Amino acid sequence: MTAVKLVLEFEGDRWRARGDGVEVAHRELRGLETLIEASVAGERPVYVELAFDMISLPRWLHQYQAHYCNYTLRVPPRGAPA
Amino acid sequence: MTTNRSWSSGILRTEDWWAVWIGLGVYAASLLSLAGIDLVGWMARPRAWEWTDVTGTFAWSQFFAPAGAEYAGWHALASFFTTYAAFTALFAVGARFLQLDVRRFVLAFTALFLVTWAAWIAGNELHLTMVDATVNGRNRYREAGLSWGLQLGEGAPYLLALIAGLAIGNFAKGLAARLAEAARPEWYIKTAIVFLGVNLGSQTMEASSFAVELILTGAAATFVAYLFFWPIVYAAARRLFGFKRDVAAVLASGISVCGASAAIATAGAIRAKPIIPVTVSMIVVIFAMIELIVLPGLYTAVAPDQPIVNGAALGMTVKTDGADAAAGALLDELMIARNLQLTGEQWQQGWILSASLLTKIWIDVFIGVWAFVLAILWIRNVEKRDGAVSVGPMEIWFRFPKFVLGYFVAWAVFFGIATTWPALAPTLDEGTAVVQSPMRTMLFMMTFVAMGTMTDFSKLKGMGKIALLYGLALVIVIAPIAYGVAYLFHRGLAPPLVAP
Numbered sequence: 001m002t003a004v005k006l007v008l009e010f011e012g013d014r015w016r017a018r019g020d021g022v023e024v025a026h027r028e029l030r031g032l033e034t035l036i037e038a039s040v041a042g043e044r045p046v047y048v049e050l051a052f053d054m055i056s057l058p059r060w061l062h063q064y065q066a067h068y069c070n071y072t073l074r075v076p077p078r079g080a081p082a
Numbered sequence: 083m084t085t086n087r088s089w090s091s092g093i094l095r096t097e098d099w100w101a102v103w104i105g106l107g108v109y110a111a112s113l114l115s116l117a118g119i120d121l122v123g124w125m126a127r128p129r130a131w132e133w134t135d136v137t138g139t140f141a142w143s144q145f146f147a148p149a150g151a152e153y154a155g156w157h158a159l160a161s162f163f164t165t166y167a168a169f170t171a172l173f174a175v176g177a178r179f180l181q182l183d184v185r186r187f188v189l190a191f192t193a194l195f196l197v198t199w200a201a202w203i204a205g206n207e208l209h210l211t212m213v214d215a216t217v218n219g220r221n222r223y224r225e226a227g228l229s230w231g232l233q234l235g236e237g238a239p240y241l242l243a244l245i246a247g248l249a250i251g252n253f254a255k256g257l258a259a260r261l262a263e264a265a266r267p268e269w270y271i272k273t274a275i276v277f278l279g280v281n282l283g284s285q286t287m288e289a290s291s292f293a294v295e296l297i298l299t300g301a302a303a304t305f306v307a308y309l310f311f312w313p314i315v316y317a318a319a320r321r322l323f324g325f326k327r328d329v330a331a332v333l334a335s336g337i338s339v340c341g342a343s344a345a346i347a348t349a350g351a352i353r354a355k356p357i358i359p360v361t362v363s364m365i366v367v368i369f370a371m372i373e374l375i376v377l378p379g380l381y382t383a384v385a386p387d388q389p390i391v392n393g394a395a396l397g398m399t400v401k402t403d404g405a406d407a408a409a410g411a412l413l414d415e416l417m418i419a420r421n422l423q424l425t426g427e428q429w430q431q432g433w434i435l436s437a438s439l440l441t442k443i444w445i446d447v448f449i450g451v452w453a454f455v456l457a458i459l460w461i462r463n464v465e466k467r468d469g470a471v472s473v474g475p476m477e478i479w480f481r482f483p484k485f486v487l488g489y490f491v492a493w494a495v496f497f498g499i500a501t502t503w504p505a506l507a508p509t510l511d512e513g514t515a516v517v518q519s520p521m522r523t524m525l526f527m528m529t530f531v532a533m534g535t536m537t538d539f540s541k542l543k544g545m546g547k548i549a550l551l552y553g554l555a556l557v558i559v560i561a562p563i564a565y566g567v568a569y570l571f572h573r574g575l576a577p578p579l580v581a582p
Contacts, residue, residue: 007085010356029353051085057346057356060536061363063268064342064402066096067086067480069350071457072472 002046006036008069010056017050037075046075086480097269100176102488105276107172108517109492112280115513116499116506123150124168126161127520128199128239132208132226145203149516166195169524173269182263190264193257194535198527201246205239215422218582235419236431237378240412243527244375247534258535267404267532272485274525275407278439279489281432281518283496284511289578293436296390299571300440303398304448306567311338315555323551327464328354331456333548336362337555339452340445341370341401347449347481351457351473352464365545369552370405371537377561378413386420390575391568393434397441398564399556403483404529410438411526433577441568443486450481 006019015032016025024035040046052068086092093099111121127149136144142158153161170191177187205211213233214223223231234241251258258265286293315338319330331352336345342363349359377400381392392413400406414434422428457473465471496514500507542549 005087029355049087051087052350054084054086058360060262060265061342061346061360063097063266064363065346065350065481066092066098067350067477068346068356069353069457070086070474070477070480071353072474074470074472 002040002042002044004040004046004048006048006050008050008052033073036073041075041078043077045077048073048075089476089479091480094179095181096484097176097180097266098272098484100180101269101272101276101485102491104172104176105273105279105485105488106491108521109277109280109495109514112514112517113495113499113510116509120150120152120513122516122521123148123153124156124161124164125149125516125520125524126158126165128202128206130206130208130211132228145206149520162199165524166192170195173264176269177264186260186263188264190261193261194264194528194531197246197250198243198524198531201242201531202239202524202527205242207238210234210238210242211236213419213422215426217422217426217428233419233423235415235422237412237415237419239527240408240415240530243530244408244534247531248371248537249534250531251535251537252539255538258538261532261535265532265536267408267529267536268402270525270532271404271407271529272483272488274522274529275403275439275443275485276488276492277517277522277525278432278435279492280496280514281522282436282489282493283500284514284518285432285436286493286497287500287507287511288430292433292575292578295575296433296437296440299394300397300437300442300444302571303394303441303564303567304444306398306563308339308445308448308452310563311560314338314559315551318555318559319551323547325547325551328352329358331460332358332362333551335452336366336401337552338560340403340442340449341366341405343402343446343483344449344452347453348456350481351453351477352460361545361548364541365548365552366401367533368537368539368542369549369556370400370402371533373400373556374405374409374412374533378409378416381413382416382420386417386424387576388569388573389417389421389429389434389577390437390572391565392417393437394441394568394572395561395565397438398445398568399561400438400442403442403446404533406442407435407439408526408529408533410435413438428580429577430580437572443483443489446483447486449483450478453481454478 004020006017006022009016014025014027015029017032017036022039024032026032026035036048049072051070054062114121126146128146131144147158148156148161170188173191174184174188178184208226208228209231211234212223212226212228212231213235312334316330316334319325319333332345332349332354335348345359345362377396385392393410396409396413397406400409417434418429454477461471462468499510
């Protein structure tokens with residue numbers, strides 16, 4: 001199992017993920033995940049740990065909640081059925 | 083970059099944690115009173131005054147004086163400036179770690195502090211506060227020679243603070259923008275709530291079964307918020323207003339659970355675009371202010387004999403911690419004054435506020451669990467991506483409101499010392515009295531002012547459908563059900579009376 005750690009951001013109208021040599025952006029999160037999968041897929045499953053960067057939320061909102069989301073995306077081996 | 087990856091993430095860079103550090107730090111300083119050292123008695127405390135008293139000889143000590151007996155010899159202004167310097171320094175250190183612009187923060191904090199104190203002093207004028215009632219054979223209203231009075235009790239300073247803040251937020255928007263760096267009501271109220279933990283410790287010593295009942299029924303009320311309010315508002319948002327699933331879920335949490343905090347947590351759990359919780363939070367903040375303005379006065383007028391019912395109902399109805407605690411504090415004072423007027427009996431301060439706050443704290447605590455469950459349900463049942471996407475249980479901790487830890491640590495330390503060494507209990511109560519009252523009250527006052535400055539009612543324009551859903555849900559669903567549930571649990575309960 002391989003783990004890749006990415007930072008997830010939201011800039012204006014698009015999601016962006018970067019880290020561990022990956023930097024991709026897309027208007028939709030599902031579209032972004034497809035781009036991530038294309039970037040990291042290999043012979044073995046890859047677990048991509050995405051952590052949202054709170055800087056993407058307006059500063060005044062941080063006082064209400066200091067966390068947005070972290071999640072893990074499982075990328076199947078290249079060529080495996082989806 | 084601000085991400086949460088380990089359990090200690092954010093321990094020095096969130097308002098939530100800094101409320102704990104400041105609150106417990108000041109509390110720890112007050113505990114040195116057990117060794118005979120008073121490190122907090124310099125705190126200034128406003129005095130009751132009457133305007134004809136100050137038309138002749140003027141002295142600052144007519145308006146405020148040091149709260150601690152050890153500092154009785156201090157000039158009133160020395161006490162005031164020490165209070166300003168100490169709290170500015172504490173919050174400026176926090177602001178530094180929060181990566182705010184410290185210079186802008188200190189300037190804005192200073193302005194908020196001065197507005198707060200102006201309202202606090204003005205609000206202690208006897209024509210605003212004094213209640214015409216005979217208590218233990220004495221009528222202080224008559225003794226003061228008053229011919230008229232609004233009889234608002236200690237609620238008067240809160241109302242003035244709110245009016246001052248709202249005036250800035252709506253009529254001096256340029257100034258409000260300059261104050262934005264320090265307009266952080268959640269930070270001030272969470273610090274004040276840590277101080278309230280000391281108060282809860284004191285209350286537990288006086289009436290332990292009542293305090294335990296408040297805690298347990300507050301927990302029960304949580305189920306109402308999550309199991310009744312959320313599905314009803316979600317269904318209304320989907321079927322009556324036609325909102326998309328993600329918008330309806332965020333709206334349901336914001337409107338029915340705990341405001342902006344729940345909206346952000348829910349949006350994160352379902353990985354919605356951040357613009358959704360931003361929009362919902364803007365409207366939550368405005369409606370929370372409307373609830374704060376309307377509900378304490380309404381409940382006091384309609385049910386003056388149901389103090390704990392009213393407090394608990396507020397806890398389930400008013401969104402955001404700041405607005406709920408502020409509304410609870412205002413209700414506490416208005417209800418005490420009204421009951422004094424009607425019966426000549428004086429309830430102890432803080433119990434109605436505790437009823438409101440304990441209900442809200444349980445709702446806050448479970449938001450992390452709720453968001454975690456929702457995230458799993460969303461992945462499995464809505465996105466149908468079980469196996470491809472997963473969330474970890476650490477999400478619950480990341481969303482846990484840390485100030486609650488400070489609140490319960492403050493309570494447990496007080497309760498532990500007082501029960502382990504009963505002989506120390508009076509010294510403990512006396513030594514921490516400055517934290518329990520003037521310090522806590524000042525931060526509540528700053529919360530009122532800060533909330534007012536960041537509430538711009540003109541932002542309601544253009545929020546048509548969302549504002550309509552919020553208003554309808556509040557009036558038809560949340561407020562009536564919350565009141566019914568609070569009545570079921572708390573009817574007939576009243577705070578202990580002040581000893582003669």
